[in-house]
Amino acid sequence: MAGLKIEGITHDWGARRALDTVTLAVEPGRFCALLGPNGAGKSTLFGLLTRLFVPQSGRIEVAGHDLAREPRAALTQMGVVFQSSTLDLDLTVRRNLLYFAALHGLSGKDAEHRAMAALERLGMAERAGERAGALNGGHRRRMEIARALIHRPKVLLLDEPTVGLDAASRAAIVSHVHDLATDGLTVLWATHLVDEVHADDRLAILHRGRILADGEAGVIGGDNLSTRFLSMTKEAA
């Protein structure tokens, strides 16, 4: 499958089981929200998906490539936006993107073209010449998402990308990333905020390392996803 496949992933931190046989398959071009309260295991899963560490059992496939057996091919198809920002605030937006392009072996006109195209997709093209440090939090985040797209990945992972942003900035980013999925990108969006999930999104609810629900958000949530999410994570607490 060209999307993202997570099969039977288990991971322990010492005596603590952070992930317990987590299985999730996200179809190509789908926005999947990974919704979980604090400590659910979202960041641990992202660490495994990005190969910061390896799972103790289970397997991961990115755009058809097994992460353990073909790590380079799998990681090439992956764009990542981590929870903490990793921008160089002294550089312009454009320069930040070009440095990242160079890390992917891209340079010259090709890199320039890709940087501008990625910024355009996030509605940031007119800010290309501004210093990253002069941007507000929402624009910095959009710039990081643009940067994650520069090597044209098929799968985009975002770990709580709206933390610390105001409501308008959050809404803009949520909307931009949904548009990316509509254009064909496979998206895994980790969050603990129910209002970032659209009714027709794919939704996986993670709590204490286990997937409690997996399906269409509107179906799982019924009339009120917030209430449903609270009751599910409370029941299992």
Ligand SMILES: Nc1ncnc2c1ncn2[C@@H]1O[C@H](COP(=O)(O)OP(=O)(O)OP(=O)(O)O)[C@@H](O)[C@H]1O
């Ligand atoms: N490096 C680590 N060493 C030991 N325990 C860890 C480590 N990282 C996470 N944990 C534990 O694993 C569990 C899952 O944590 P994780 O950070 O993956 O959850 P999360 O859903 O990302 O939470 P948050 O929303 O608070 O970031 C928690 O009990 C946490 O304390």
